[in-house]
Amino acid sequence: MSTPERLIESTRELLWERGYTGTSPKAILERADAGQGSMYHHFKGKPDLALAAIRRTAEEMRATAADVLDGPGTPYERIEAYLRRERDVLRGCPVGRLTMDPDVIASPELRAPVEETLDWLRGRIAAIVEEGKAQGRFAPGLDAGEIAATVVATVQGGYVLARASGSPAVFDAGVRGLLSLLAPRAS
Secondary structure, eight states, X not given: OOHHHHHHHHHHHHHHHXXXXXXXXXXXXXXXXXXXXXXXXXXXXXXXXXXXXXXXXXXXXXXXXXXXXXXXXXXXXXHHHHHHSOOOTTTOOTTGGGGGOHHHHHOHHHHHHHHHHHHHHHHHHHHHHHXXXXXXXXXXXOOHHHHXXXXXXXXXXXXXXXXXXXXXXXXXXXXXXXXXXXXXXXO
């Protein structure tokens, strides 16, 4: 792996573990096993490197979600697959956790890939809900945007609750509850 790649991957890991403020250039260089000047040789500084890392994390999250949401099955089954997909619940969401970092939120450049990813996710889920409504699988009165926001909020809130309790059980309970509310009704 090249030095820029090691720097990006190390920054991704550190942002997930420590957040932006807690990620020092020294820690990045140590994790990447890179020389002192290499960060500034390849990037303008910590904000530039963090932006590359956040973009990479956001792209990865979108690709992982798309694999499930664009997969086989009914609209309900695809949303269910997204909610139940394997996750490191206690570690939290690498994109969602960035929203709790005041330096990321205060920076329009660093916040943009986070916001774009969450907007994309809500949009993709809303489209699936609309698809389900058109097929008669979901109630026609459902607001697709509200359902999509609820799905994303359940996942992100589930991470927070699981981390607070030290157990994925509360995440799983939230998923089961949402799925029971969303489940197509038998005719």
